[in-house]
Amino acid sequence: MRTWMMALAAGLLSLRFLPVLPASGALAALLLVAAICLWRRHAVVACVLLGFCWACWSAQQALVDRLSADLDGRTLWLEATVIGLPAHTPNGVRFEVEQAQSRRAALPARLQLSWFSGPPVAAGERWRLAVSLKRPQGLLNPHGADREATLLARRIGASGTVKAGERLSAQSSSWRNALRQRLLGVDALGQQALLSALVLGDGSGISAEQWQVVRDTGAVHLLVISGQHIGLLAGLVYGLVAMLARLGLWPVRLPWLTWACVLSLSAALGYGWLAGFQVPVQRACLMLAVVLVWRLHFRQLPASVPLLLALNGVLLFEPLASLLPGFWLSFGAVATLIYCFAGRLGGWRPWQAWTRAQWVIAVGLLPLLLALGLPVSLSAPLANLLAVPWVSLVVLPLTLLGTALIWLPGVGEGLLWLAGGALWGLFETLALIAQWRPAWLPAALPWSNWLLVALAAWLILLPRGLPLRVPGALMLLALWPRLDSVAHGEAEVLQLDVGQGLAVLVRTRHHSLLYDAGPSFGEVDLGEQVVLPTLRKLGVDKLDLLLISHAHADHAGGALAIRRVLPVARVVSGEPTAVAPALGAQPCVSDEAWEWDGVHFSLWQWAGADSSNERSCVLRVEAAGERLLLAGDIERGAEQAWLARPEAAQVDWLQAPHHGSRSSSTGAFLRVLSPRGVLISRGRGNSFGHPHAQVLARYRHLGMAIHDTALEGALRLRLGRHGQVSGQRQQRRFWREPVAGSAASP
Template sequence: MRTGMMALALGLLALRFLPVLPPVWLWLLMPVAGLMLLPFRTYPAAFFLFGLSWACAHAQWALDDRLSPALDGETRWVEGRVSGLPQNGEGVVRFELTDSRSRRTDLPRQLRLAWYDGPPVNSGERWRLAVKLKRPVGLLNPHAFDYEAWLLAQRIGATGTVKAGERLAPARWAWRDGIRQRLQAVDAQGRTGVLVALVLGDGAGLSREDWQVLQDTGTVHLLVISGQHVGLLAGLVYLLIAGLARYGLWPARLPWLPWACSLAFVAALGYGLLAGFEVPVRRACLMIGLVLLWRLRFRHLGAWWPLLLALNGVLLMDPLASLQPGFWLSFAAVAVLIFTFGGRLGPWPWWQTWTRAQWLIAIGLGPFLLVLGLPISLSGPLVNLLAVPWISLVVLPPALLGTLLLPVPYVGEWLLWLAGGLIDWLFTGLALVAGKVPAWVPAAIPLWVWAIGTLGAFLLLLPRGVPMRPLGWPLLLLLVFPPRPVLPEGIAEVWQLDVGQGLAIMVRTRHHTLLYDAGPRLRGLDQGERVVLPALRKLGVKALDLMLISHAHADHAGGARAVANGLPVKRVLSGEPADLPGELQAEGCESGRQWTWDGVNFQLWHWPQARDSNQNSCVLQIEANGERLLLSGDIDTHAERALLASPLAVPTDWLQSPHHGSRSSSSMALLNVLQPKAALISRGQGNSFGHPHPVVIERYRHRAMDIYDSAQQGAVHLQLGRFEPPRSMRQERRFWRDPPPSGK
């Protein structure tokens, strides 16, 4: 039976790794084939087919509920009910609309919307909204968070921007939003946002600095992921009753174990409802229920049974849960604890058990964090030794009790005030640690290196005395100091990152790295911090020899400060140095300046007669083994005419499309002289500027140029000097992504 359950789990998990879904007829045939295999006692194969078929069916239903491509970019009047907890901040309201419908148009059931400068929106209200609809796509960059997978896992079929709207009905059954408003009105000693995250699992009120502190100290799971809170509360209730029974304070006529398990599960369900009963909470409640049932009746079967039952239960309930990193981390952490503590001989002292648990989880989860592309907190094992009991034993009880007693005058407010002060003490300590030991963001590593390092972690989790266990340390250290591929002389690696409506291009030679523009920063959304800096770190960039900001517009220079704060930058050049932040200490772009890095030649051009910011763009030509790339910033036809009189007016293989493909750029005169073979376009999906303009695209096609558009293909990677076609992120097929369009 255990083998069949493991096969079922493998079938359900296989969905995560499929590049494309099998055709409908095939996954409908799978359970039939499984039933035919049962009489031959081939249970593993049959259960694997059952699991894979069930997972594919759910994935297909979710894909079928996405916005039709014909409606992408269209504006429609939509009616629906606001669900969840809307997020208000920095001039924008973000919320989800369920049961959405529109006249004469089939829409996905659930939409994720943003309303800039919109009115307050509360959970449970019904609205009629004019929405510019978009397909559920996101930025695609190397080793980055996959927003499209997250949207599919949340069953969100479309995103959109609200243009106008009217409230049709007030909120109904929106008690969670009411509790949040009450909590936000309480004096929590400046920690209201953290308190709301702890009680309701809503992290929208956390500041950027709070998020960074939690990430650096490895304590995000304590204050944001509500499933962790549910487990803490259930454990507290169970231990409280067990302690009362041990010291003779529990009524003798009531058997303590059934009561402890029952009340712990009731507490978990109650807190789950308070936290919204979203997928992580449902997963936590199911796991807690199975663990308590195992403790009550089936302890003799071993500790792996509740984990295996919970794994299958979660995946049967929601097969798309495997697309989310939290799913893998939560089950991996429990598996590490069962594996290590289940094989020990004799008990350890409580303090030794607690300290070993933290370090073993850190070692066991390290390979998972690496493969998921998540930061690794170096201080996390030590910090969690104090933070976990502080939150679970000191902060959580007054926070939940204060929320429950809010209707009682003064009592609830005082308890929440106390909880806020306790949280503030914790954050003061966490900030000190984070300032000294920030999180480690490792570079991406090859699969074979990861496999060897994972083997090392497994060896270290084995009991002492097992042969070859000491080999775990050198194998694990391979994850920290992996071998790095070295570019040959005369070759330049180029990444056009997907930053939306902006530009950021990394150029790396054997020993040097250059960043041309740093992505946009608009309405508080800094893509330099969110996209460019993490991508550079994942690509193994330790420092920038040069950051070249073409001009001072926010879509090109907005992320420069964040990049400079996160990485050492030796020099900054720009076409408009005076308009950049002073701390960048930018120098001017000098026409004709040339240099060579590792056999790759670079040359600058700047138009001294420029009359506006776009014309002031600093242009860079890169030549490797005779293959050329021209990075043109936002120059227009007037600047292009001047460029044609410069030494850069030579045949060029790759052209970064000037001004994101604007109609005022990419003149036929420029294309006739440069004779580019391909164009790189960096722009946002459905941007309000209409980039790239159809006239420009027609010019490119007229010259039979290949077109690599970041909005359609994600980040683009090429190796200049090899004369090879580039690779785009969307070419890495995943069943939840639309296939890339043709390059022509």
């Protein structure tokens, strides 16, 4: 039976790794093969094929439900019902809708919308909205998060920005929203948002500082409702019944074990209902139900059986769950505990089991965290050793009891005040731990090194006394690989996908330069959220030069976040007095030139510039006769001034000035430079209309290859090899749209 379940799980999980989905005809043929295998009693092969076909068919249905390409970027009037708990922020409101209807087109079943400076929105309300819709897509960088996969796993068929709207009907089911407002209105020592997160799974009010603390300490699972909370509540109820039975206080006529299982599952389902039964909660409740049934009737079976049953149950219910990191981490944590605690000889005292559980999970999840590109919290064992029992035995019971009694004046508020105080003390402690040991984001490992780390974790978790544990610990040295360095005389160029902004990394054999740092607008700092993590995963631990072309927020906004974390030897800017003073920027000096590892660099700035864009500091890079020009946001005037210089010669690659705006990329400039290709950095569907159609036509007329981050993701070029530009989207995944041929070709 276990073999069959493992085979079914293998078929279901294979979806996660497919570059493309098989055609319907191929799936039908595989189903026929599965039927033949069942008839011939080859059940293992049949289970693999059945799981694979079901997962692929489900994924195809989700892809079909995406917004059609001809509606991408269009503004439509639609009517829809708000679902879930909208997230209200200082900039507006984010929410999801379903049952969207439009007279002009068929729409996906679920949409994710943002309404800047919009009115309050509540679950259950019916709205008529004017929405600018986009197909699901996100920034795509090496080893970075994949928003397309997340949206597909949540079956969101489009995102959009609301331009106008009117409420058609009041909320029909508003108890969760009313409870949230009540929780946010109590006196809880400033921890109201955390109480709402614990009760309702609503993390929209949690501050960026609080998120950073729990990320650094590996305590994210304690913040918003997850399998951890479902298990904690069920365990408390189960333990209470078991304790009453042991003390002789439980009614004899009622079998304590049966009632313990029933009551704990009922408590978990009630908690899940309170939290809106999001996918992680559904997964946790299903896992708990399987474990309790195993506890009641099938204890003679190995502990891996309920894990496999829960795994297959979750994937059969939602095959796309394997695209979410939380799926792998939750099942990985349970599998690690089963591996280390089931069937081991010798007994452990409760405190020993508890302390060992923390470091066991830390070691067991290390390979998964590395594979998913997530930060590794070095302080997680210590932080969770304190936080888990505090949340389990103090915060969670007080919070749930206070919520249940909130309608009694003074009683519920008092309990929630105590819960808030407990949370305040916990976060003060976690903040100290995070300051002492923040999360570590290692460089992305080659597969050979990752396999060594995975093997090392398995060996370390072997039973005590086995001699292989010491070699396993030594194998963890694979965490620090010798990364492939750039050859002497060459430069690796990576134009990151930062939306409507610019960030270009240039690396030689021993040096790193960052040209612009990505945008920062309000709460969104892509320097911190995208550029910095990408640099870390690429193994860049310092910058020899941070060059900020000019002071506009889409180029300089992320510089401070990078400067705070990475050592930077020197900062240069075309507008040194206009960028943040903390950067300590030096002015761009025309004709300054230097050489790193056989690669030549030179700077230039137009002396007659009278605008911020025209003051952009231009960088010219040459490796083995192949030239790249990074032009920032220069426009016609600076382009004409550049043509008067002796260096105004042919280049191989051009970063499109000012994101391809109509005020740049003049015909004379392009004809003199005559690049093989242009690299455009811009946001998909941006409000500026970049790149302009006339500029694109000019590029194509002159036979230039066009590479666009909005279509291809991050762009990579090895300068000095006279090769081609590769886009991150060329690494095919079935959920990613292929590169649009109209923009990628001349």
